[in-house]
Amino acid sequence: MLVALTGTPGTGKSTIAALLEEKGFRVCELEELARRCGALRSYDLVRESWEVDLEVLERSIPKERPLILVGHVSHLLPVDISIVLRCHPEALGERLVAKGWDAAKVRENMEAEALGVVTHETMEKTRAFEVDTTSASAEENARVVSDILSGRGGGHEAGTVDWSEVILGWY
Numbered sequence: 001m002l003v004a005l006t007g008t009p010g011t012g013k014s015t016i017a018a019l020l021e022e023k024g025f026r027v028c029e030l031e032e033l034a035r036r037c038g039a040l041r042s043y044d045l046v047r048e049s050w051e052v053d054l055e056v057l058e059r060s061i062p063k064e065r066p067l068i069l070v071g072h073v074s075h076l077l078p079v080d081i082s083i084v085l086r087c088h089p090e091a092l093g094e095r096l097v098a099k100g101w102d103a104a105k106v107r108e109n110m111e112a113e114a115l116g117v118v119t120h121e122t123m124e125k126t127r128a129f130e131v132d133t134t135s136a137s138a139e140e141n142a143r144v145v146s147d148i149l150s151g152r153g154g155g156h157e158a159g160t161v162d163w164s165e166v167i168l169g170w171y
């Protein structure tokens, strides 16, 4: 089984993936893989992010299974299931500010999270689950992800988290 652990930047993918690795899951950080396999194309100075060549990245995925691909483009690869990490937009903003991100990038990602961009993209492509990381600890969230991977994902089917109303309060 090939799994995508995806979500807006700051939702906790890497934090939770590290805990899953401690539990014995095999994980692959896509940013690291993209760097190693030459899948980074051009640097977008405005968005301060790299364009990733998904075809090159796909060819470079390690062959071992099961494997959890970690990163905000993981759901665009040919995975069997996707788990989307979610975080309330205001809390996400605080996390990104704490990571030292500049205001425009923080705003862009808060908006993407409020609109559920990654969830929508994911649901079009594959079987998808969502985990709200806002209030629970990273350990608890890792346990929920582990349960989903063991077939106990009832109640976490994608489409249950909706923060679109948050946007109304911003304008």
Ligand SMILES: Nc1ncnc2c1ncn2[C@@H]1O[C@H](COP(=O)(O)OP(=O)(O)OP(=O)(O)O)[C@@H](O)[C@H]1O
Pocket: 007, 008, 009, 010, 011, 012, 013, 014, 015, 016, 071, 072, 095, 133, 134, 135, 136, 137, 138, 141
């Ligand atoms: N419940 C939680 N689960 C996961 N992370 C949390 C939680 N609460 C707070 N955090 C914090 O949120 C931040 C999440 O950052 P992390 O690098 O794991 O996100 P990411 O989704 O991998 O982002 P990126 O797409 O930029 O790689 C960390 O600083 C982490 O400590």
Ligand SMILES: [Mg+2]
Pocket: 013, 014, 015
């Ligand atoms: Mg990360």
